[in-house]
Amino acid sequence: MSTSLAILQQTELRALNTFGIAAKARELALLQLPSQLAQVHTWLVGRTPLILGGGSNLLITQDIEQPVLAVRLQQAPNAQLRADGSVLVHATAGMQWDALVRWTLSQGWAGLENLSLIPGSVGAAPIQNIGAYGVELGDRLDSLVAWNWRTGQQRTFLRDECSLGYRDSIFKHGEGKQWLILSICLRLDPLGRHRLVLDYGDMRQELVDRGIASPTAAQVGAAVSAIRSRKLPDPARLGNAGSFFKNPVVSASQAQSLQNFFAAMPQFKVPDSDRVKLSAAWLIDQCGWKGYRESDAGVHRQHALVLVNYGQASGAQLLSLATRIQSSVRDRFGVELEAEPSVVPSPL
Numbered sequence: 589m590s591t592s593l594a595i596l597q598q599t600e601l602r603a604l605n606t607f608g609i610a611a612k613a614r615e616l617a618l619l620q621l622p623s624q625l626a627q628v629h630t631w632l633v634g635r636t637p638l639i640l641g642g643g644s645n646l647l648i649t650q651d652i653e654q655p656v657l658a659v660r661l662q663q664a665p666n667a668q669l670r671a672d673g674s675v676l677v678h679a680t681a682g683m684q685w686d687a688l689v690r691w692t693l694s695q696g697w698a699g700l701e702n703l704s705l706i707p708g709s710v711g712a713a714p715i716q717n718i719g720a721y722g723v724e725l726g727d728r729l730d731s732l733v734a735w736n737w738r739t740g741q742q743r744t745f746l747r748d749e750c751s752l753g754y755r756d757s758i759f760k761h762g763e764g765k766q767w768l769i770l771s772i773c774l775r776l777d778p779l780g781r782h783r784l785v786l787d788y789g790d791m792r793q794e795l796v797d798r799g800i801a802s803p804t805a806a807q808v809g810a811a812v813s814a815i816r817s818r819k820l821p822d823p824a825r826l827g828n829a830g831s832f833f834k835n836p837v838v839s840a841s842q843a844q845s846l847q848n849f850f851a852a853m854p855q856f857k858v859p860d861s862d863r864v865k866l867s868a869a870w871l872i873d874q875c876g877w878k879g880y881r882e883s884d885a886g887v888h889r890q891h892a893l894v895l896v897n898y899g900q901a902s903g904a905q906l907l908s909l910a911t912r913i914q915s916s917v918r919d920r921f922g923v924e925l926e927a928e929p930s931v932v933p934s935p936l
């Protein structure tokens with residue numbers, strides 16, 4: 589592997605984003621080694637990069653004029669046993685998230701099983717605090733190492749310094765966007781010490797169907813993978829970025845007045861707060877969008893939350909569809925839907 593930074597011109601991005609949107613990057617560099625960071629700093633000076641992981645949470649709406657930095661730092665993960673019995677697992681940003689999950693489970697460490705089969709890279713996982721089946725990255729994150737592409741400074745963020753929230757972190761806002769995540773450190777448990785999270789969605793039923801009464805973490809991971817494979821469209825066959833909208837969180841009083849008008853509206857109290865989470869999928873479905881298709885841009889037939897590219901949709905078409913869905917939900921329910929993927933270039 590060359591230590592000098594290769595900068596590619598006019599690179600097609602279609603295979604580098606799971607929506608499968610065709611667009612070109614004027615300049616794209618592959619970051620493969622930490623020793624290339626100084627060259628990246630020189631290359632970027634005075635410019636804002638688009639940092640690219642697996643492209644599974646991106647909506648690209650036009651050719652990208654800003655420099656694109658594809659993070660491909662891929663050293664093998666390693667682990668340290670702690671005196672308290674826990675395990676600290678270190679992994680670099682370019683590793684595939686699901687490969688890390690499977691590696692930890694194969695070592696007999698529990699904690700990531702509910703986060704099985706989430707697409708994308710390790711380095712992007714903290715950006716929106718990935719979550720599934722009742723567990724978020726933040727439940728397992730110990731710390732991470734990041735590099736500031738503007739200043740060239742490197743620093744460690746402890747978990748509590750990342751401002752992790754529902755699909756949110758410090759790295760999505762203001763100066764937090766200047767940090768490129770190089771590696772993460774997770775705190776996991778050996779089997780036997782870990783409390784499995786099983787009361788979510790179809791998990792218990794899936795385990796019953798598999799004849800498993802007392803599952804191991806690896807069995808939970810396999811069950812999650814099976815449910816996800818059955819339910820979610822595979823981006824290799826149908827372009828998508830998973831859930832396109834976050835579930836909106838509203839005040840208790842707004843939730844109450846909505847319930848008065850729409851008795852069937854699903855509502856979930858947010859633990860330790862007076863806020864209430866609504867189901868974005870339900871709101872979108874009620875507005876009649878499920879299965880909608882316009883050219884090659886559409887809303888999945890079974891999942892109102894998943895926008896899909898049937899082949900040749902442009903990012904602009906998908907963004908226009910998303911904007912109309914937001915308007916209709918706002919008009920009918922007075923609720924704002926926020927997009928989960930990063931829209932690039934940023935529309936602001």
Ligand SMILES: Cc1cc2nc3c(=O)[nH]c(=O)nc-3n(C[C@H](O)[C@H](O)[C@H](O)COP(=O)(O)OP(=O)(O)OC[C@H]3O[C@@H](n4cnc5c(N)ncnc54)[C@H](O)[C@@H]3O)c2cc1C
Binds near residue numbers: 643759930
């Ligand atoms: C089928 C499908 C199912 C999904 N299911 C889930 C799910 O269950 N839960 C969930 O939370 N998400 C889910 N997602 C969304 C997605 O998988 C995650 O958000 C994932 O973490 C994105 O990783 P990525 O490497 O593809 O990031 P990218 O799409 O490349 O980037 C996403 C954002 O992170 C930034 N970024 C990427 N890498 C770095 C880095 N090293 N340092 C700093 N910034 C960086 C990018 O600039 C961009 O803003 C799903 C997506 C798909 C396609």
